[in-house]
Every structure is written in structure tokens, then in C-alpha cells.
Amino acid sequence: MKLKDQFYTSLCLLVAFIVLCSHDLYIKMETYFLQPNQQATLSLYNGTFEESENIITRDRMLDASVVAQGKRVAIQPAQWKDQDSTITALTFNTGEAGTYVAGVSTKARNIALTADKFNSYLKHDGVLDMLEQRTNDNLLNQDAVESYQKHVKAIYQVGDTKTDDWKTVLDYPIEFVPQVNPYETYSGEKLTVKLLLEGKPLPNQLVYADYIKSAHTHSDHTHEHTGKEHSHEHQHEDGSHSHDHDGKEHSHKHTHEDGTHHHHDDKPKAEAGHTHTSGQQLRTNDQGIVTVNLPEEGIYYLRTIHMVNVTDNKELTHQSKWATLTFEVTHKHEASTHTHDDHDHEDGMPTWIFIVGSLLVIGLLFLIFRKKS
Amino acid sequence: MKHLHLKQALSLLLVFFPLLGFAHNVTSADQALLQTGSLWAYIQVGATHMLTGYDHLLFLAGVIFYLNSFKDILKFITVFTIGHCITLVGATYAGITANEHLVDALIALSVLYKGFENLGGFERLKVKSPNLLLMVGLFGLIHGFGLSTRLQSFDVGTEQFLSKILCFNLGVEVGQVLALIPIVFIITMARRHQQFPAFYKAVNWYLVLAGIGLFTYQLYGYFSE
Numbered sequence: 085m086k087l088k089d090q091f092y093t094s095l096c097l098l099v100a101f102i103v104l105c106s107h108d109l110y111i112k113m114e115t116y117f118l119q120p121n122q123q124a125t126l127s128l129y130n131g132t133f134e135e136s137e138n139i140i141t142r143d144r145m146l147d148a149s150v151v152a153q154g155k156r157v158a159i160q161p162a163q164w165k166d167q168d169s170t171i172t173a174l175t176f177n178t179g180e181a182g183t184y185v186a187g188v189s190t191k192a193r194n195i196a197l198t199a200d201k202f203n204s205y206l207k208h209d210g211v212l213d214m215l216e217q218r219t220n221d222n223l224l225n226q227d228a229v230e231s232y233q234k235h236v237k238a239i240y241q242v243g244d245t246k247t248d249d250w251k252t253v254l255d256y257p258i259e260f261v262p263q264v265n266p267y268e269t270y271s272g273e274k275l276t277v278k279l280l281l282e283g284k285p286l287p288n289q290l291v292y293a294d295y296i297k298s299a300h301t302h303s304d305h306t307h308e309h310t311g312k313e314h315s316h317e318h319q320h321e322d323g324s325h326s327h328d329h330d331g332k333e334h335s336h337k338h339t340h341e342d343g344t345h346h347h348h349d350d351k352p353k354a355e356a357g358h359t360h361t362s363g364q365q366l367r368t369n370d371q372g373i374v375t376v377n378l379p380e381e382g383i384y385y386l387r388t389i390h391m392v393n394v395t396d397n398k399e400l401t402h403q404s405k406w407a408t409l410t411f412e413v414t415h416k417h418e419a420s421t422h423t424h425d426d427h428d429h430e431d432g433m434p435t436w437i438f439i440v441g442s443l444l445v446i447g448l449l450f451l452i453f454r455k456k457s
Numbered sequence: 458m459k460h461l462h463l464k465q466a467l468s469l470l471l472v473f474f475p476l477l478g479f480a481h482n483v484t485s486a487d488q489a490l491l492q493t494g495s496l497w498a499y500i501q502v503g504a505t506h507m508l509t510g511y512d513h514l515l516f517l518a519g520v521i522f523y524l525n526s527f528k529d530i531l532k533f534i535t536v537f538t539i540g541h542c543i544t545l546v547g548a549t550y551a552g553i554t555a556n557e558h559l560v561d562a563l564i565a566l567s568v569l570y571k572g573f574e575n576l577g578g579f580e581r582l583k584v585k586s587p588n589l590l591l592m593v594g595l596f597g598l599i600h601g602f603g604l605s606t607r608l609q610s611f612d613v614g615t616e617q618f619l620s621k622i623l624c625f626n627l628g629v630e631v632g633q634v635l636a637l638i639p640i641v642f643i644i645t646m647a648r649r650h651q652q653f654p655a656f657y658k659a660v661n662w663y664l665v666l667a668g669i670g671l672f673t674y675q676l677y678g679y680f681s682e
Contacts, residue, residue: 446659457655
């Protein structure tokens with residue numbers, strides 16, 4: 085038994101891992117700080133934030149645009165190039181200084197999943213509300229046919245001039261909209277981001293936020309999440325990613341209509357060193373806002389999957405809308421080394437220190453004048 | 458003023474100076490609160506700003522020290538309020554702003570001015586003191602511009618813009634009333650005490666020192682930007 089069984093077990097685990105990974109879509113850049121009028125590349129990572137597994141075919145794109153200086157310019161399908169079998173990229177000239185927004189919105193597609201695979205995907209992709217609902221409704225044995233669509237944004241800074249384009253709403257079915265300019269928010273601070281579903285704030289929605297250290301400032305991609313007792317290594321740039329799923333292998337094993345969506349596996353991703361729900365697990369408040377901690381400089385990415393049951397369509401059981409947002413955070417560039425600790429002092433100390441200090445001074449002066457009089 | 462030696466005054470100023478850095482502590486916490494977008498948040502931040510904006514309160518305390526009747530207090534505070542409402546709403550709505558340190562330096566001078574006037578500085582210099590009601594109105598405009606500059610340093614957005622300004626202004630007034638209650642109470646009670654003259658001098662000298670300290674601090678901030 086031993087050798088044959090071990091082989092099959094290993095093969096099953098490998099296949100299982102590959103299939104279980106769903107594909108998030110991100111707009112990724114080597115750095116989100118660019119100089120005016122330089123050549124830059126914006127890549128669509130369809131897989132994880134660290135490694136893309138599939139290209140995005142142009143016919144899938146409902147919209148691809150860049151917003152700058154108050155103008156929204158469409159990215160034409162012909163401008164995209166497939167860098168290889170896994171990454172679709174756009175090489176462009178950055179143009180004038182300002183804060184830019186890039187967005188890509190994809191068409192809805194369907195996928196059929198067995199109950200087990202669907203449950204695993206919900207668990208490992210952090211669609212926990214739907215999983216809980218299925219559990220409570222005793223529907224864990226129900227297979228699923230899901231319609232999914234992905235709507236992704238990135239905000240990048242060209243030069244030093246900050247413009248207001250960062251808050252542009254691209255009118256995607258679901259999208260993240262920062263409440264302040266991420267490029268006027270610095271490491272050690274927090275960023276509030278609103279999640280819109282069909283243009284309206286989406287309350288009580290799970291959002292995951294994580295980051296990697298900026299490639300241009302740190303060669304080592306290992307990081308720790310303060311206070312979260314969590315760490316993981318990113319060792320992908322050189323192709324040595326521990327996840328064994330390159331595009332070709334994946335396409336052979338996959339028979340979904342575009343080969344770009346959910347991949348199923350029974351092996352928890354955490355065991356393989358990665359999960360789609362790493363970092364901060366947040367939930368939007370009544371105004372659809374999450375507050376993201378920015379503990380250190382790096383490239384941050386937010387992701388969410390909003391899923392609902394479908395009752396008015398015979399073909400579908402569920403519909404999901406996926407959103408991601410990426411941006412880069414740096415430390416505050418000030419001669420005074422204005423740190424987070426300074427803010428803490430500002431927040432916590434002034435009132436009582438000022439009052440006590442003032443009372444002491446007045447008391448001292450009072451004693452002096454009383455003695456003199 | 459001759460009762461206090463220059464050496465003593467300078468010593469007190471040096472002791473007091475580090476505290477001045479803590480005035481005007483509208484911080485990232487306020488920014489985070491405003492980002493919720495609710496009008497109530499603007500009222501809260503407006504009130505917080507007034508209650509922790511010591512330069513505004515010091516000036517008000519100086520004004521009240523000079524006045525004896527409740528009617529006068531009401532009259533001067535009303536003029537001050539009208540003054541700061543005009544610039545707070547007007548400048549914010551029109552997007553008029555200036556360097557925060559310079560505006561705060563002017564506000565610091567208003568504190569210094571009030572302490573100086575209350576101590577009879579103009580009489581000692583044999584100069585006729587300007588009309589107080591006019592000066593309070595003028596300083597009200599400056600304080601309002603300071604509040605406006607601070608409000609404009611936040612990302613207010615474009616939705617409900619006027620409502621947000623008015624709510625911030627409302628918060629400022631609420632904060633002002635809340636701050637005035639103990640100030641008026643303490644000064645009124647102090648007047649009944651036989652040691653009031655020493656207390657009067659102590660507080661107004663404190664205003665002079667605080668005004669100089671705040672002014673220096675803001676100029677330092679401006680030039681080290």
C-alpha cells in the first residue's frame with residue numbers, strides 16, 4: 085500500500101490545494117510612487133497578491149480606466165499585453181504629477197461547485213457570513229452555481245503633487261473608496277476606506293487587509309503583523325513561490341469556462357504558507373467604512389467578497405462581487421520626524437498637562453503678588 | 458506690572474513654554490472621526506477644538522476678567538461669537554486659508570493683548586486703549602479665521618459642505634458655552650474674595666506670558682516648516 089497510497093495521497097493533496105485557491109484580482113505595481121513622465125507598468129495579478137496564475141482576457145474587461153486631473157481615460161483593450169501566461173500588463177507613461185486611480189471591472193461569469201468545494205472556498209476565502217448562513221440553514225450539502233465578478237482599483241502617486249482623484253468613485257458594482265488620500269496618510273497611522281455596493285455604503289461586510297514591504301525599500305519580503313501573532317514570508321519575485329501552481333499546470337487541471345476562477349482543494353491554504361484571509365480581518369461599520377491600520381510602510385491590499393443567495397434565477401444559487409484596492413504607504417517625510425508617538429501625545433496629554441501647568445503658573449504668580457501686596 | 462521683576466517673568470515663561478506645544482490639539486483622531494461623514498462628528502470636533510483650543514479660552518478668560526456685569530459679559534461674548542462665526546463660515550465656504558502657524562500666532566497676540574490691557578498696560582504707556590468692544594470683534598474675526606484654517610486642514614469633502622461647516626461652528630459655540638460656565642463661575646467667586654487683586658494680576662500676567670509663549674511657539678513652528 086505504502087508507496088502507491090502515499091503517492092495518491094500526495095497527489096490528491098497537491099490537486100486539492102491547487103483547486104481550492106480562488107483567484108483574487110489585483111492591480112499591482114512594483115512601486116506605487118512614480119515620477120512624472122516615466123515609463124511604468126501596471127500588472128493584473130489574477131491569483132494572489134504575490135503571484136498571478138492567469139491572464140485576464142480582454143473580452144472579460146467591462147471597464148479599464150485611469151483617472152487623473154479630474155479626467156477618466158479608458159484603457160483600450162489593445163494597450164494590454166500578456167507578459168506571459170499568467171500576467172496581463174499595461175505599460176504606460178505616467179504623465180503629470182498627481183494622485184492617480186486605476187480601475188478594472190470584469191464581466192460576471194458562472195461556476196458550478198460541489199457542496200464540499202463551495203464550503204471550502206467560503207472558508208478559505210473568508211466568505212464567512214455565507215458559510216455561517218449555510219451552516220445555520222443546514223445547506224452545507226447543497227451544491228452551488230455561483231455568478232462572480234471582480235472590480236479592482238489601485239491608487240498610485242506620481243511626483244509630489246497630491247490631487248483629489250483618489251476619491252473618485254468609478255461606479256463599479258462594488259468598490260473601495262478611501263476617505264482620505266492614502267498618499268497623505270503615513271505608516272503608523274490609520275486609513276478609513278468606504279465600501280460601496282451599487283454606489284451605496286455596504287455595512288457589516290467582512291474586509292481583509294494585508295501588506296507586503298515595499299520592494300524598493302526592502303529586499304527581504306518577510307514581515308510580521310504587529311499584535312496579530314502572524315507572520316509570513318513572501319518569496320515569490322524570483323519564482324520560488326512555495327505554492328506549486330503555475331499557469332500551465334493549472335489550466336490542465338481546470339475545466340471551468342475560463343480557467344480563471346475557483347480552484348478546489350481540501351488542503352487548508354494556511355498549511356501551504358498562504359491564505360487569502362491573512363492580515364487584518366475587518367468589518368464595515370454602519371456607514372460602510374473600515375479603518376485599516378498601517379503599521380509600517382509597504383504595499384497594502386484590501387479585499388472583500390460580497391455574496392448573496394440567488395432565488396430568482398434557476399441557473400444560479402449564489403452571486404458574488406469581489407473588490408480589491410491596492411496602494412502604497414510610506415513614512416512621513418518631515419525633518420521633525422513626526423512619528424505616531426507624537427500623535428499619541430497630542431491625543432492623550434495636552435488637556436491635563438496644560439491645565440495643571442497653567443494652574444501651577446497662576447498659583448505661583450498668585451503667591452508672588454499676594455506676598456508683595 | 459512693576460511688581461513682577463523681569464527675571465521672575467522670564468523664569469516662569471521658561472517653565473511654562475513646553476506646555477504651549479500642547480495647545481490646539483486637533484489630531485488624527487479628529488480626522489478619523491470626521492471621516493465617518495456624520496454631521497454629529499463635526500459638532501463633536503468643533504466642541505473639542507474649542508475646549509482644547511486654549512488660546513481661544515485664554516482670550517475669553519481675559520475678556521471676562523475685565524467685565525463686571527453679566528450683561529457686559531453677554532454683550533462682549535456675543536460680539537466675539539459673531540466675529541468668529543463670520544470668518545469661520547465665510548472663509549471655509551470660500552476656501553480662504555492661510556498658514557496655520559501665522560494665524561495661531563495672531564491669536565496668541567490677542568491673548569497677550571488682553572492680559573496687557575487688563576494689567577493697565579496702555580495707561581502705563583500713557584496710550585489710549587482701543588475700544589474694547591471693537592477689539593473683541595476684531596479678535597473674534599481672527600479667532601474665527603483660525604478655526605476655519607483648522608477645519609480646512611481636514612478633508613471635509615464636498616457633500617453637505619455648508620452643513621458640515623455650520624455643524625462645526627455649532628460645536629464651537631457649544632464648546633465655548635461649556636468652557637465659559639466654569640470660567641465665569643470662578644472669576645465671579647474670586648471677585649468676592651479679598652485676595653482678588655493678587656489673583657487678577659496673577660491670571661493676567663499668566664495671559665501675557667502665555668501669549669508670548671504661544672506666539673513664540675507658533676513662529677518657531679512657521680520658520681521650522
